[in-house]
Amino acid sequence: MAINLSLPSPEIRERRLSAILSYNGTASDLLDKSKRGEIKCLGRLYGQCSDCQEGCATSMASYVRGGAVVAHSPIGCFAGDAIRDNAGKAVSAVRGLGDFNNRTICTNILEKDTVYGGAEKLRKAIFEINKRQNPSVIFVTTSCASGIIGDDVESVCEECADELDKPVVPISCEGFKSKVWSTGFDAAFHGILKYIVKPPKKRQEDLVNIFNFEGADTFTPLLGKLNLRTNYMVPLATKEQLETLSEAACSAQICETLATYIAHGLEQEYGVVEVKAPAPYGLNWTDEWLREIARITNRTELVENVIKSEHERVEGELGKLKEKLSGKTIYIIAGDAYTHNLANAVGDLGLKIAGVSALHHDQRSDSDEVNTLQDLVNSAGEIDNFTVCNKQPYQLIKLIKKVNPDFLIIRHQGLTELGYKLGIPTIFEGDANYSVGYDGVIRLGNRLWEAYITRKFIQNVAEHTTLPYTDWWLNEQDDPFYYEKGSKKE
Amino acid sequence: MSTLIEKPRFSCALAAQQTVLAIPGGIPVIHAGPGCASKAAGFAAFQSGLQGEGYAGRTHISCTNAGEKEVVFGGEKNLEQVIDGALKVLKGDLYVALSGCTAGIIGDDTAQVASGFARNGRPVVGVDTAGFKGNNYIGHELVVNAIIDQYVGNVTPSVKKGLINLWSVVPYQDPFWRGDIEELKSLLEKLGLKVNTFFGYESEGVSEWKDIPNAEYNLIVSPWVGLDIVRHLEKKYKTPFIHYKSLPMGAKATSRFLRTIGKETGVDPSLVERVIAKEEKRYYEYFISFSDFVAEQRNVLPYELYVASDAEYAVGLTDYLVNELGFLPYGIYVNDDPSGDKAELVKEAFAQTLKEYEDKLFFQADGGLITTDIEKRLGKSKKALICGSYWERCIAKDTNSFFLHLSLPISSEIITSSTYVGYNGGLRLIEKIYSYAFNRGNLSSRTHVE
Numbered sequence: 052m053a054i055n056l057s058l059p060s061p062e063i064r065e066r067r068l069s070a071i072l073s074y075n076g077t078a079s080d081l082l083d084k085s086k087r088g089e090i091k092c093l094g095r096l097y098g099q100c101s102d103c104q105e106g107c108a109t110s111m112a113s114y115v116r117g118g119a120v121v122a123h124s125p126i127g128c129f130a131g132d133a134i135r136d137n138a139g140k141a142v143s144a145v146r147g148l149g150d151f152n153n154r155t156i157c158t159n160i161l162e163k164d165t166v167y168g169g170a171e172k173l174r175k176a177i178f179e180i181n182k183r184q185n186p187s188v189i190f191v192t193t194s195c196a197s198g199i200i201g202d203d204v205e206s207v208c209e210e211c212a213d214e215l216d217k218p219v220v221p222i223s224c225e226g227f228k229s230k231v232w233s234t235g236f237d238a239a240f241h242g243i244l245k246y247i248v249k250p251p252k253k254r255q256e257d258l259v260n261i262f263n264f265e266g267a268d269t270f271t272p273l274l275g276k277l278n279l280r281t282n283y284m285v286p287l288a289t290k291e292q293l294e295t296l297s298e299a300a301c302s303a304q305i306c307e308t309l310a311t312y313i314a315h316g317l318e319q320e321y322g323v324v325e326v327k328a329p330a331p332y333g334l335n336w337t338d339e340w341l342r343e344i345a346r347i348t349n350r351t352e353l354v355e356n357v358i359k360s361e362h363e364r365v366e367g368e369l370g371k372l373k374e375k376l377s378g379k380t381i382y383i384i385a386g387d388a389y390t391h392n393l394a395n396a397v398g399d400l401g402l403k404i405a406g407v408s409a410l411h412h413d414q415r416s417d418s419d420e421v422n423t424l425q426d427l428v429n430s431a432g433e434i435d436n437f438t439v440c441n442k443q444p445y446q447l448i449k450l451i452k453k454v455n456p457d458f459l460i461i462r463h464q465g466l467t468e469l470g471y472k473l474g475i476p477t478i479f480e481g482d483a484n485y486s487v488g489y490d491g492v493i494r495l496g497n498r499l500w501e502a503y504i505t506r507k508f509i510q511n512v513a514e515h516t517t518l519p520y521t522d523w524w525l526n527e528q529d530d531p532f533y534y535e536k537g538s539k540k541e
Numbered sequence: 542m543s544t545l546i547e548k549p550r551f552s553c554a555l556a557a558q559q560t561v562l563a564i565p566g567g568i569p570v571i572h573a574g575p576g577c578a579s580k581a582a583g584f585a586a587f588q589s590g591l592q593g594e595g596y597a598g599r600t601h602i603s604c605t606n607a608g609e610k611e612v613v614f615g616g617e618k619n620l621e622q623v624i625d626g627a628l629k630v631l632k633g634d635l636y637v638a639l640s641g642c643t644a645g646i647i648g649d650d651t652a653q654v655a656s657g658f659a660r661n662g663r664p665v666v667g668v669d670t671a672g673f674k675g676n677n678y679i680g681h682e683l684v685v686n687a688i689i690d691q692y693v694g695n696v697t698p699s700v701k702k703g704l705i706n707l708w709s710v711v712p713y714q715d716p717f718w719r720g721d722i723e724e725l726k727s728l729l730e731k732l733g734l735k736v737n738t739f740f741g742y743e744s745e746g747v748s749e750w751k752d753i754p755n756a757e758y759n760l761i762v763s764p765w766v767g768l769d770i771v772r773h774l775e776k777k778y779k780t781p782f783i784h785y786k787s788l789p790m791g792a793k794a795t796s797r798f799l800r801t802i803g804k805e806t807g808v809d810p811s812l813v814e815r816v817i818a819k820e821e822k823r824y825y826e827y828f829i830s831f832s833d834f835v836a837e838q839r840n841v842l843p844y845e846l847y848v849a850s851d852a853e854y855a856v857g858l859t860d861y862l863v864n865e866l867g868f869l870p871y872g873i874y875v876n877d878d879p880s881g882d883k884a885e886l887v888k889e890a891f892a893q894t895l896k897e898y899e900d901k902l903f904f905q906a907d908g909g910l911i912t913t914d915i916e917k918r919l920g921k922s923k924k925a926l927i928c929g930s931y932w933e934r935c936i937a938k939d940t941n942s943f944f945l946h947l948s949l950p951i952s953s954e955i956i957t958s959s960t961y962v963g964y965n966g967g968l969r970l971i972e973k974i975y976s977y978a979f980n981r982g983n984l985s986s987r988t989h990v991e
Contacts, residue, residue, distance in 0.1 A: 445630050
């Protein structure tokens, strides 16, 4: 499906990718129905708080090294800024890139701005951050408030870009516009593709774009074996790196939910090949991923030896972990494609999948050739208790309690505590790069084992927790999806 | 009022969802876009000394997740369904619906929707806390007054002698709120008073709220936050209020607090003096015991004081550090954004014990400008103690200055029951501030290490 950069913002995922927020069934059934695009995104009669796309958009824009962000919003949307400054410092140190300072400012939309408009204030903020920080590029993120009052952010950005003679990139990410928070990634990538990336001056045949978050440097050792350079995107990239995204040999990503929009866009606009193999989680997917990149970069003569020696290298340690973990059950909660990554990787540890809850599901991809759910079903076979649920701990509690897994793995802030309160050894997949590749499987196993041997703490938490749910909901009501629109409630 | 904000210290009015969560059995229901409740919790619960989600907070918060449809067609029906679900799914005593920017701009009437449930005897309150209305200090007052009007309601007070309603710090926005409220309560109980605290683990929850009209006094311990609450209560239930403008820390301030409150509430002065004498005796034994350390280390210890916090802490902490520990104020930055007449109250509170340092008191909600100003004044000094948030910690790390976490955001210190309030709080501050000397490198009285 073509990406249209002439639009002010990408089509939201509900429309572009037929994204859904709720499903209850099995992996292969979800796959079949997705192929026909037949599941509707109906919503709920009762629900708990989701997240908004602004957070995802900002998570890409905020860590551009030397760049700045203007949040055109009331202060609440921006209040968490210190977390990003700290995360930027942490990842910059881990990757050996020295100091990092978040450069951001908020227009602090107040009541009078909702009456008279906030365009002038936005203009002032753009000039103010430029004066304070002299950034190389300025991103402007929007909010529900700026969207509803109808500020023409794109025009303000264009005028300021001319006056300041630097890119001022509008990112349209009003929270109310999409129910799928990942739409915010697309919004940020749209701005980067449209306003920053330049046509290639040369092709850098050994450069691989890796779209990721603020994770540890686990790709360099992996790609280094094929004499390839890792080009981490977008966190910590400079404006110059963004401009030359078009020069790389290919683009890959930690998770197809994150970056198929920009990977596909780079392929469409500049011929940078999008790696279609699933992300390198689990031994077999790492093999396939390396093979495909080797094929794209003409390194096929190297790759089979690398795969063979890597398998031999991790074999012993993997065997020991399997002895400890084999036959135990695990429940996985993560973003759409990242659940597929984790579900594939835990198989190498001998774990059985008790259930999966994806935080949303795209029924199709920006590139028709990418389908990681298909890849997972091919690799792991059928998975029962396969659900889609955008957080909603009231539902997750029922889903998890029903299968009572030995382990829980969660990749989303704020949900890990749920596992602790239920007394299940639980790990947080906070660093999305950490379980990558051959060593990633070992690390994943060790982390799970550590959760298991320290479980007294978790049990202590569970013993003294009062969950906030009624007996009716927990014990009398069978269906976790009771409040789904279109279910028996209506 | 501030305009642009860099390095934020507070959230928006909607973050007063945390005020609801601070009430035992309190359940917030949010009528806003999909990210608002999550962001408010991320800031006010996580970045407030990692206090955690609480009973029904963070991901557990009910929300309409308002989208395009609600913005175009209105979201009152959606809110009604979500409140109905929350009453069935979540176990609580009081459900407070708070609406955000989307509902605020399109004009959804949250209080009206809530009143439909209240009429059927359900404990539901609705309040408009659109983010653009102001910060979460304002949001806290809006929520408390809405609960008073819609849940406590129009009742005839039956005044109980010696019963005090305590209105002080803003839960979560004050990272030490749990310990602070427990300590204030404990001090007041030493005078024989009974105290409704409304928030925290020692509160009895909604029964204390129902008891509001019966108090003999409303006590506000804060320069400005809560004034709209006690004024409202004076009008509604004719309850007089006592306005104590600073948070008492250390012996001098706490003894002054006990004397003032004792006098205002008619406690026998001899009881007050007995309490003070006993507390001070203990306090000064501890106080003197640590002075040996200062005596030998004076020349490597800080005295230049920078504080960036809300007005309540800025006044209370500066008073203690200056008047008991000998610090000199170099820059005191009040960052909770009090409007004109309320800023005057802060100045008054500051002048009570710090009049000669009025030129060091600044009102600034733009954290970027606070950083710039501290860095300018600090220069190359090795004698500074900087008290504040994550943002000031960055300055302290860069300059190897002494540092104390005091205000949001705080995401690199665990806070449980700690408090700097009262006699014990003063001692706790001594431990925290002076122990920092050992974090800056090897400390020896025989080698001058800067």
